[in-house]
Amino acid sequence: xxxxxxxxxxxxxxxxxxxxxxxxxxxxxxxxxxxxxxxxxxxxxxxxxxxxxxxxxxxxxxxxxxxxxxxxxxxxxxxxxxxxxxxxxxxxxxxxxxxxxxxxxxxxxxxxxxxxxxxxxxxxxxxxxxxxxxxxxxxxxxxxxxxxxxxxxxxxxxxxxxxxxxxxxxxxxxxxxxxxxxxxxxxxxxxxxxxxxxxxxxxxxxxxxxxxxxxxxxxxxxxxxxxxxxxxxxxxxxxxxxxxxxxxxxxxxxxxxxxxxxxxxxxxxxxxxxxxxxxxxxxxxxxxxxxxxxxxxxxxxxxxxxxxxxxxxxxxxxxxxxxxxxxxxxxxxxxxxxxxxxxxxxxxxxxxxxxxxxxxxxxxxxxxxxx
Numbered sequence: 001x002x003x004x005x006x007x008x009x010x011x012x013x014x015x016x017x018x019x020x021x022x023x024x025x026x027x028x029x030x031x032x033x034x035x036x037x038x039x040x041x042x043x044x045x046x047x048x049x050x051x052x053x054x055x056x057x058x059x060x061x062x063x064x065x066x067x068x069x070x071x072x073x074x075x076x077x078x079x080x081x082x083x084x085x086x087x088x089x090x091x092x093x094x095x096x097x098x099x100x101x102x103x104x105x106x107x108x109x110x111x112x113x114x115x116x117x118x119x120x121x122x123x124x125x126x127x128x129x130x131x132x133x134x135x136x137x138x139x140x141x142x143x144x145x146x147x148x149x150x151x152x153x154x155x156x157x158x159x160x161x162x163x164x165x166x167x168x169x170x171x172x173x174x175x176x177x178x179x180x181x182x183x184x185x186x187x188x189x190x191x192x193x194x195x196x197x198x199x200x201x202x203x204x205x206x207x208x209x210x211x212x213x214x215x216x217x218x219x220x221x222x223x224x225x226x227x228x229x230x231x232x233x234x235x236x237x238x239x240x241x242x243x244x245x246x247x248x249x250x251x252x253x254x255x256x257x258x259x260x261x262x263x264x265x266x267x268x269x270x271x272x273x274x275x276x277x278x279x280x281x282x283x284x285x286x287x288x289x290x291x292x293x294x295x296x297x298x299x300x301x302x303x304x305x306x307x308x309x310x311x312x313x314x315x316x317x318x319x320x321x322x323x324x325x326x327x328x329x330x331x332x333x334x335x336x337x338x339x340x341x342x343x344x345x346x347x348x349x350x351x352x353x354x355x356x357x358x359x360x361x362x363x364x365x366x367x368x369x370x371x
Contacts, residue, residue: 055264055265055282055284055294055295055296055297056294056295057292057293057294058099058283058292058293058294058295059097059099059100059101059292059293060101060290060291060292060293061084061097061101061103061290061291061293062100062101062102062103062290063095063097063102063103064289065086065095065103065106066084066086066095066097066103066289066291067086067287067288067289068086068087068088068089068090068287068288069084069085069086069271069272069285069286069287069291070084070085070086070087070117070118070119070182070271070272070287071083071084071085071117071118071119071120071121071135071136071231071271071272072084072120072231072272072273072274072283072284072285072293073120073121073122073133073233073274074122074274074275074276074277074283075096075122075131075156076122076123076124076131076156076277077124077131077156078096078160080098080099081096081097081098081104081160082096082097082098082099082283082293083095083096083097083120083122083133084097084120084272084285085117085120085135086117087116087117087118087139087271087287088114088115088116088117088139090114090117091108091114092108092109092112092113092114092117092135092152093106093107093108093109093114094106094107094109094120094133094135095107096157096160101293104160105157105159105160105161105162105163106162107154107157107162107163107164107165108163108164108165109135109152109154109164109165109166109167110164110165110166110167111166111167111169112135112150112152112167112169113137113150114137115137115139115146115150116137116138116139116140116141117135117136117137117139118136118137118138118139118181118182118183119135119136119138119181119182119183119184119231119232119272120133120134120135120136120184121133121134121136121184121185121186121233121234121274122134122156122186122274123186123188123191124188125191126188126189126190126191130155130156131155131156132153132154132155132156133153133154133155133156134151134152134153134154134184134186134193135151135152135154135167136149136151136181136184136195137149137150137151137152138150138151138172138180138181138182138184138195139180139181139182140178140179140180140181141180143178143179143180143199144177144178144179145178146178148171148172148173148178148216149171149172149173149178149181150169150170150171150172151169151170151172151184151193152167152168152169152170153167153168153170154166154167154168168213169213170207170211170212170213170217171215171216171217172195172207172216172217172218172219173216173217173218173219174205174218174219174221175205175218175219175220175221176221179197179199180197180198180199181195181196181197181198181205182196182198182229182230182231182271183195183196183197183198183225183229183230183231183232183243183244184196184232185232185233185234185241186234187234187238188234188235188236188237188238189238190209190238192206192207192209193206193207193211194206194207194222194232195207195219196225196229196231196232196243197225197229198228198229198230199227199228200227200228201224201227202224202225202226202227202228202229203221203223203224203225204221204222204223204224204225204232204243204255205219205220205221205222206219206220206222207219222255223254223255223256224255224256225243226243226245226248226250227245228245228246229243229244229245230244230245230246230270230271230272230273231243231244231271231272231273231274232244232273233273233274233275234275235275235279235302235304236275236277236278236279237279237304239253239279239304240252240253240259240302242262242273242275242282243273244264244270244272244273244284245270246269246270247264247266247270248261248262248263248264249261249262249264249273249282249284249296250262251298251299251301251302259299259301259302260299260301260302262282262296262298262299262302263296264284264294264296265284265294265296267284267285267286267292268286268287268288269286269287269288270284270285270286271285271286271287272284272285272286273285276295279298279303279304280297280298280303280304281295281296281297281298282295282296282297282298283295283296284296
């Protein structure tokens, strides 16, 4: 996340983003007086094992080098292989991890920078069947302080053994001004890249249909995103996508077309999200040493009619698109819950900002007393 810890103000906003409009007042009072909205991971483990419906613990990263897992992807071709990378302060490396959380291989990207890696994605070229991994150096805690941003595209390694790999680098700028972002996703059918910004009024940005290496590519806004989005991913069949925030996840059929929200396990700092290969579960992770990855079932409204087949190197196949079964109640709830900006009414956003300012004032007073 760049700063590596959620400051109180950001934590307050993240907590409120998960609360329905009717409960905002009570949550606001709690957030301001408690000044602590984080939950402990151990508690999340207990809840998951108790079967509270929010998911189950899949594994914990065992590698002591994985201290700030910020991106997560499932291999499109290797069974039970997961990829992750650290956040800012680490080198241009990523890790292949097995189903028990143990590291299978460490890969270094030759010639790449790692200013503030915040997200990754996996994709398969529909034309060739070649699988790729994408790494996004898109974090910007100065909200526009960098001249441009880089995303690296790497052919997925064929062998799970330590190696140096080579990437294609693409540079980006936003059409409406640079900003902080922590989510990328690649459409499995078109191969188009999208970036999701992390802001109070977040947005989804589409990259050009054809990316260029000889010039800066322009990202253009195509829809709203929830407040403080920390990651995003497309379903394997392309029928929907998910955007993660600190305390929940939102599912969409298309930008602005909300299916509904999914309860996520309580985490200290939710950072990553992706789909399983069959498109029926979400995987979500956080930061820290021995950090956990959880598996969360998707609601019926977001499930494919049949499991999307996983592509294999031998066949070069890609998943067949299957339309998600519509859920009228979820659609109506989404339509009536907000103003089209991630389901958050403008009045609630104003309240959140007020709470944030109040919390900031309290922090300032405490800081003066301590000093």
